[in-house]
Amino acid sequence: MLPQPIRSSAKALPQALVLIVEDEHEIATILEAYLTRSGLRTAHAPDGLRALALHQSLKPDLVLLDIQLPELDGWQVLNEIRHKSHTPTIMLTALDQDVDKLMGLRLGADDYIVKPFNPAEVVARVQAVLRRTRTQASDTRQIFRVGDFQLDIESHEACVFIANQPTTLDLTLTEFKLLECLMRTPNRAFSRVELLEACLPEGDSLERTVDSHISKLRKKIEQLGIVGVPASVRGIGYRFGNRS
Template identity: 40%
Template sequence: MANEKILVVDDDTNICELLRLYLTKEGYQVTTANDGEEGLEKFNQLKPDMVLLDVMMPRMDGLEVCRRIRKLGNTPVMMLTAKGETFDKVLGLELGADDYMVKPFDTKEVVARIKAVLRRCTVTTSQTESSEGVIEFDNLRLDMNSYELRVKGKVVEAPPKELELLNCLASHPNRVYTRDQLLDEVWGFEYYGDSRTIDVHVKRLREKLAGASDKWELKTVWGVGYKFEVRQ
């Protein structure tokens, strides 16, 4: 049975209770909060293994809570949004969310996605520990243990998902990835065909890596996807 700690933050007490019951039955330790500020307070107190986070809430919305959680570390976050609400999926993922669900949702699917995200994070951690998690090319150093990117020796600030995307590509030089493959590798779930988030992340990475070296390049393979091209 699972024993991870999950924090559910939603102003709908019925949803909180429903998720608490289902997740407790699966063996998770569940804590709930009913607004953004309370959620952030409990996050700091409990240090949960994963957060389920409603988007529209009083006192502080879920996007702001997600932004603040990301400043504190890489705890997995699943965004919850009501059908018909204005929610930019790309924005949520750019802020560092690992997944999202639209209400009304099937509780079994929520449980399945939680398991998938936690499993992916566990695998990523074990791989990082065994391989030391450091990638180096000319004027580029990416350390996934500390989530630190250095370009020409200087630290470059980048959100976790940008670093994970770069790590995925640079770990396999010259291999071409489709957008769907990158979504699956980095976010750990299928994004239902909307691949704009990959293009946005690549664009921002290119801006940060611009002019670093002529020996490698984050390259578009037209009609297919992207690759980290290393030249001889």
């Protein structure tokens, strides 16, 4: 039984949220209509301060960002976004000058569209950036599945599928590390020293600490009706344990 990495498809864009930062109401309305028609969700910010507030609260999948804005201009907004996240951002501007394009690229913009533009082209560029960035994200994201157990390494989420329905395991960081270590090579027996070094490198150096964490992990799994995970290996330590 080997862990099966799961990778999501980059072709589908299920209800991605696009934050439109545009102070001209007519332009924002047209963009909202075209993006919505293409199956994307939208939110609108009429100025730079509102844009940062919505970016923080909504966590959009992409930002369409005008440069000439009230309160904070597009460069300031992009700079703040890049300090906090890697949210894909497409700049919108009426200024077709190389210096502006270079400024956007230097600050981390993903694309650059000059006004006036065809709204259908904007949608196509949005979809292209989303596909590219989601492909990059899926390449680095690791989700392991062993039997009914699944771990999302990036989000540190563990769940067990019972009757094909996921049930979340509420694990401590150490418990998650132990489960991850055992699931990566589920048929291998790990000694307590190996688990101690892999999962508690800066913690208690006593081997019995591993027993304590394994016991707590096992109890949480047993509450879901699953017995023998992790499994004890006499004279050695522990392995993940197989489920029939």
